[in-house]
Amino acid sequence: MKKYLIVIEKTKTGYSAFSPDLPGCIASGKTKQEVENLMQESIGFHLEGLKSQKAKIPEPVSMPAYCAIPA
Numbered sequence: 252m253k254k255y256l257i258v259i260e261k262t263k264t265g266y267s268a269f270s271p272d273l274p275g276c277i278a279s280g281k282t283k284q285e286v287e288n289l290m291q292e293s294i295g296f297h298l299e300g301l302k303s304q305k306a307k308i309p310e311p312v313s314m315p316a317y318c319a320i321p322a
Contacts, residue, residue, distance in 0.1 A: 253311050254311055255270045255272050255313075256270060256272065256311065256314060256315060257290045258270070258271065259283060264279075264281070265279060265280055265285075265286070266280055266281070266282065266286040267279040267286065268286045268287070268290045270313075271313040272311050272312060273294060273297050273309060275297070276293050276294055278290045278292075
């Protein structure tokens with residue numbers, strides 16, 4: 252099983268998300284949970300498309316990290 256990082260951002264109308272390791276793989280939804288669920292589906296769909304084109308499946312290489320900056 253591979254785990255792909257997703258980045259979730261708050262928008263004016265809800266949330267959007269993308270995966271840095273899968274260019275073009277995006278989703279948006281009204282709630283954080285909805286966008287997480289949609290990204291799971293989107294990643295599956297994206298990978299199936301790559302497989303059907305016999306394209307290389309990118310390895311997940313992105314990882315989360317935070318930088319603490321004094322305010």
